[in-house]
Amino acid sequence: MKILDKSKLKDLLNSLSGEAQVFAPVNEDDVIKFQPWTDGKEVDLSSNALLPPKDLLFPQTETMYRYTTKGMKAEVAEVAAGSEKQVIFAIRPCDVRSFLMMDDVFLTKGYEDDYYKNKRDNTILISLGCKDPEPTCFCDSMGIDKSESEHADIVMFDLGEQLALDAKTDAGKALLDSLSELEDGSADKPDTAECIIKVEPQGLAEKLAKMFEHPYWEELSRKCIGCGACTYLCPTCHCFDIRRKNVGEEGFQFRCWDSCMFSEYTRMAGGHNPRPSKKERVRNRFLHKLQYFPERYDKVACVGCGRCLAKCPVNMDITRIIKELGEVAVNE
Amino acid sequence: MMDIVQKMRNKAKELLEQEEVKLVIGWEKGTFWYQSPPMFITNPDDADRLVWDQFCINNLSKYLLDYKHLDGKIALFVKGCDARGINRLLQDQQINRDKLVILGVPCPGMKDAEAAKKAKENQVDQLPLAERCADCTTPNPMVFDELMADEVVVAEIDETKRFESVLQLEEKASDEKYDFWKSQYDKCIRCFACRNVCPACNCRECCFDLAEPEWLGKRVVTSENQFFALTRAMHVAGRCIECGECERVCPMDIPIMSLNKKIIKDINNLFGDYDAGMDLEDKPPLGKYDENDPEEFM
Amino acid sequence: MSEPAKKQLEEHPLVPVTGIVTKIIDETPDVKTFHIKFENGRPFTPMPGQVAMLSLLSIGEAMFSVRIVDEDHLEFSLKKTGIVTDALHEIEEGQEVGVRGPYGNGFPVDLCKGKDMLFIGMGIGLAPVRTMIYHCINNREDYGKMQIVYGARSPQDLVFKEDLLENWHEVPNCSVDVTVDRGDDEWTGSVDFVPPFVEKLAPKPENTIAIICGPPIGIKFTLPVMEKLGFTNDQIITTLEMRMKCGIGKCGRCNIGSCYVCLDGPVFSLEQLKTMPNEY
Ligand SMILES: Cc1cc2nc3c(=O)[nH]c(=O)nc-3n(C[C@H](O)[C@H](O)[C@H](O)COP(=O)(O)OP(=O)(O)OC[C@H]3O[C@@H](n4cnc5c(N)ncnc54)[C@H](O)[C@@H]3O)c2cc1C
Ligand code: SF4
Ligand code: SF4
Numbered sequence A: 001m002k003i004l005d006k007s008k009l010k011d012l013l014n015s016l017s018g019e020a021q022v023f024a025p026v027n028e029d030d031v032i033k034f035q036p037w038t039d040g041k042e043v044d045l046s047s048n049a050l051l052p053p054k055d056l057l058f059p060q061t062e063t064m065y066r067y068t069t070k071g072m073k074a075e076v077a078e079v080a081a082g083s084e085k086q087v088i089f090a091i092r093p094c095d096v097r098s099f100l101m102m103d104d105v106f107l108t109k110g111y112e113d114d115y116y117k118n119k120r121d122n123t124i125l126i127s128l129g130c131k132d133p134e135p136t137c138f139c140d141s142m143g144i145d146k147s148e149s150e151h152a153d154i155v156m157f158d159l160g161e162q163l164a165l166d167a168k169t170d171a172g173k174a175l176l177d178s179l180s181e182l183e184d185g186s187a188d189k190p191d192t193a194e195c196i197i198k199v200e201p202q203g204l205a206e207k208l209a210k211m212f213e214h215p216y217w218e219e220l221s222r223k224c225i226g227c228g229a230c231t232y233l234c235p236t237c238h239c240f241d242i243r244r245k246n247v248g249e250e251g252f253q254f255r256c257w258d259s260c261m262f263s264e265y266t267r268m269a270g271g272h273n274p275r276p277s278k279k280e281r282v283r284n285r286f287l288h289k290l291q292y293f294p295e296r297y298d299k300v301a302c303v304g305c306g307r308c309l310a311k312c313p314v315n316m317d318i319t320r321i322i323k324e325l326g327e328v329a330v331n332e
Numbered sequence B: 001m002m003d004i005v006q007k008m009r010n011k012a013k014e015l016l017e018q019e020e021v022k023l024v025i026g027w028e029k030g031t032f033w034y035q036s037p038p039m040f041i042t043n044p045d046d047a048d049r050l051v052w053d054q055f056c057i058n059n060l061s062k063y064l065l066d067y068k069h070l071d072g073k074i075a076l077f078v079k080g081c082d083a084r085g086i087n088r089l090l091q092d093q094q095i096n097r098d099k100l101v102i103l104g105v106p107c108p109g110m111k112d113a114e115a116a117k118k119a120k121e122n123q124v125d126q127l128p129l130a131e132r133c134a135d136c137t138t139p140n141p142m143v144f145d146e147l148m149a150d151e152v153v154v155a156e157i158d159e160t161k162r163f164e165s166v167l168q169l170e171e172k173a174s175d176e177k178y179d180f181w182k183s184q185y186d187k188c189i190r191c192f193a194c195r196n197v198c199p200a201c202n203c204r205e206c207c208f209d210l211a212e213p214e215w216l217g218k219r220v221v222t223s224e225n226q227f228f229a230l231t232r233a234m235h236v237a238g239r240c241i242e243c244g245e246c247e248r249v250c251p252m253d254i255p256i257m258s259l260n261k262k263i264i265k266d267i268n269n270l271f272g273d274y275d276a277g278m279d280l281e282d283k284p285p286l287g288k289y290d291e292n293d294p295e296e297f298m
Numbered sequence C: 001m002s003e004p005a006k007k008q009l010e011e012h013p014l015v016p017v018t019g020i021v022t023k024i025i026d027e028t029p030d031v032k033t034f035h036i037k038f039e040n041g042r043p044f045t046p047m048p049g050q051v052a053m054l055s056l057l058s059i060g061e062a063m064f065s066v067r068i069v070d071e072d073h074l075e076f077s078l079k080k081t082g083i084v085t086d087a088l089h090e091i092e093e094g095q096e097v098g099v100r101g102p103y104g105n106g107f108p109v110d111l112c113k114g115k116d117m118l119f120i121g122m123g124i125g126l127a128p129v130r131t132m133i134y135h136c137i138n139n140r141e142d143y144g145k146m147q148i149v150y151g152a153r154s155p156q157d158l159v160f161k162e163d164l165l166e167n168w169h170e171v172p173n174c175s176v177d178v179t180v181d182r183g184d185d186e187w188t189g190s191v192d193f194v195p196p197f198v199e200k201l202a203p204k205p206e207n208t209i210a211i212i213c214g215p216p217i218g219i220k221f222t223l224p225v226m227e228k229l230g231f232t233n234d235q236i237i238t239t240l241e242m243r244m245k246c247g248i249g250k251c252g253r254c255n256i257g258s259c260y261v262c263l264d265g266p267v268f269s270l271e272q273l274k275t276m277p278n279e280y
């Protein structure tokens, strides 16, 4: 285990920057977000970032390839190149877990998404254990150990004046050994408080499979305003659109986040829309998280980060929904 | 506020039981004590979940668009700003007044939920008002069928307070202004919460959703975000009722009201004072022609 | 087949390879068929029922049934319905286009082996059906009797006329029956909607697999007829359409419940459909 004096945090990040592009949580204009680290920024470890770090593996807007078109000619000019090495500093255990779900989506079931894979393979995760969960957090109900991340390269603990770092993978160890700011030492893992909100999502998928037509969805959806806040802030939501931008004879294809909560998301040519109203869209969002994803990838697609709960303008609360779904009666 | 709540519950129950309305829209308690999100009641037994407290901040008027084709009447509770939202929708010919039972609730001002997060439930009285309520001049509904309580006294708010943020921004040099708005709208994730919540944004098909012509590119980059920011603001120019919902719902904390208020201030300067949604007969300045309209930009 | 192109599509599944449109056939006023040639041989070998993304690079891409013409050519038939299809209807021979695929499961060719085949196509829905018809023709000895039923709105709306009115009549042990909703002065064939037309033809369900593709409404009214004729759900196969972007099960757009139509479909048996949420 290595110990770092918090006063040397900036030095550490500067050294790390020599190895790779470092992303760290920084508060800018009242929003904590993983920002490319440059000297002079202030790391904010006070609470988890509002924007999940999924952006670093799956950017909100990402160029896929360039092309040229001229008369009848059309040529794919350049396929977006591989990614630089990056370090995500102080990623929380819930967000680390969300990467496993992203991996399921982008790397399994017959196709590897090369844009994602390039970034994922070049990313080192330094996680920060959570001591004081926010009132909206419920990660421990989702089977996450908030004190320590089992899937990070390096786990880090906040000791107050100091940070303790412990390597979990070879890559993590090599990185730690290369950093002179760190001193050998040992420390006990700090105590972590329990999340206030508790839910039991276990076994819900089977019940939901019988609840597609339940009137619950209609009632639930009424207050939703169909914005994309919940899906864009969710570390496990991964839907995207593919579009293009032309400038004269040149252009590029890009993908960008999209949200199943938007009304035109599934609208087909000719106007037919299989999910025409809020009822179908809200139902899809929650069934996707709690039934479809578990059926497909054997995981509940929610890590309990509480972001949707904190930011939904109408207090659509997934924890309350899990509880209610557990309670409603279904006719077999 | 307790007897108001009882009165509201009784009223909702009565309207539903006597089948005068199909649906009642109000507020109920949410996950935390400082949240009172919208509630939709069709079963009279649920009326007892209705609440009225200083966290009923959501403007309910926009929901009427979801029920345009409902066969039957809707009752909804309105604060001053919700009532202005109703006038907005009526003036834009989006809803039918005959299908509404408007239950006015004079508003003491809503509390700042962000501040509440750091406080205790017994400290509600000490909490500051929500930003938009601090300079509200219309706490009493101006359109209603019945009032649930006596009107509240309207505080004197001077114009400098109302336009404080605008005045501060106007002080800046153009480069500074640009930097300010650039860094604010660079945060925008284009969730469209600001549009979706807005009673003035009531177009059947929004220009931002069109694929052809593609007015707004889907890339979340500075240029597209700024186009979005300005277009949204201009599309509600003269029609914004200052309910502040757009800024409240923005997950990225973008000071959207400063943009709206700048436009309101300019319109007031150009066309004379105008408060949208106050009077059904008084058409938005950019939506009508008047011989005395200024011509300098023509 | 071109190995480099195939490899490129494997390594970058979302990036198209380009080919040249060598032939455009006007099928109907709003359907055109495109033959696309690839310089070093076609980039992939689609199974019948599989689909591929066809694009005009500067306009966009959309998903269509794809059929092999020969070593160098793939074929798509497109109904004009929106941005991409409108633009593709405007192009001329010689235009370069992008193609990526093949996607989806395709028809269960092995399961169908040794069976009599009933094909019911409605409108542009004949495009996917036709890929399977060609498979059966090319492997004639593997399949039993072939019965092809096709319906279009009017005589002008008949697609693949050469196949329907000539080629397929030459195929041994194969019947072709065509109907239109509304006839005209020259039309001497049947005038009937597909469901009653099928009912009158009364195909036998024994040892038969039925492939039915067409607009949802057409399928909806044909299914009760099939049931009446004694077809069971596992004997009926159809294809579904959902809006698509990636085609490889990543973008999340085409889900029906936990199934992704681009990956797990577009071919489904009626038996499978019965277990899925009714949201398509
Ligand atoms: C598996 C499958 C096979 C198909 N096979 C054929 C075929 O052989 N021949 C044929 O003419 N049509 C076929 N279609 C339908 C065809 O994909 C749509 O007509 C086409 O996408 C319309 O695109 P557009 O840009 O012209 O329409 P617009 O309405 O302008 O659509 C804009 C975008 O929405 C998406 N979209 C809209 N409608 C559909 C849709 N029905 N399916 C998928 N994406 C859609 C596309 O990404 C499209 O680029 C198939 C669809 C699917 C899903
Ligand atoms: S659940 Fe909330 S955040 Fe999500 S779309 Fe609905 S209103 Fe927006
Ligand atoms: S659904 Fe909500 S709580 Fe769960 S991971 Fe997504 S944003 Fe976090």
Ligand code: SF4
Pocket: B187, B188, B189, B190, B191, B192, B193, B194, B195, B246, B249, B250, B251, B252, B253, B254, B256
């Ligand atoms: S609510 Fe905020 S983040 Fe969302 S689109 Fe509006 S300005 Fe952008």
Ligand code: SF4
Pocket: B194, B197, B198, B199, B200, B201, B236, B239, B240, B241, B242, B243, B244, B245, B246, B247, B260
């Ligand atoms: S622009 Fe904002 S303040 Fe104005 S009416 Fe719309 S939501 Fe309310």
Ligand code: FES
Pocket: C243, C244, C245, C246, C247, C248, C249, C250, C251, C252, C253, C254, C255, C260, C261, C262, C263
């Ligand atoms: S089209 Fe992207 S998941 Fe099916």
